[in-house]
Amino acid sequence: MDSLSERRGINCTDAEWDEYIEMPQVRSNETPSEWMKRIWERLMYFRENNLLPYQSKKYLEARKLIRWPDGSSSAPEIGIAICFSCDRLVYTGQRKKNIGNYNHIGMERHWKFSCTGNKYCGVNYEEYLKIKQKSNSGYDYDNKYALHRYELWKCNAIKRLKRAREVGRKIQAINIISQKWLEYMYKPDGLCASELALHYQLLWAVREEMRQINTV
Known part of the structure; x- marks a missing residue:
């Protein structure tokens, strides 16, 4: 019989899956920074060994465990996540869908304007050109999502370049x-x-x- 993790399409063992389930949970006496520091070593282990499920490949959302009087429990998101492109805590706010994908809109805003990494993109220029050469009717979901991620990265890169030029102008003014x-x-x-x-x-x-x- 297949393990639970195999049925979920991931490589981790059942014990590792249980660990992953608890990993996003921020304890009642923890700040977000303390939570990130506590789980960081194991989170890196999961990332380096490709043990995270698809929905957590690019970021990990923090959750708060709530136990109800009837004995049940839930762990809703609390509007904070760890971005795997820049390894920083990000305020994400309310969770929403965005253009048909399930990335948090707050994360996409971070990738577009603030992220200092580019792992979230996952598409190089040659791959981008190959997709763009297709007709719109030939786009599947993966193509549309790849183009979307590339546009996020491009916007981010342009803004970073503008900031670098502005800093350069200020340095030049100081030198003068x-x-x-x-x-x-x-x-x-x-x-x-x-x-x-x-x-x-x-x-x-x-x-x-x-x-x-x-x-x-």
């Missing part, structure tokens, strides 16, 4: 200001020299006031 300051210091001529003299005059005035206060 530093260079100008050195020019003022070592080439005090013309208008620059007069501005520098005024600057030092003000500094000396402040210093004199401080000296007078200290001698009172």
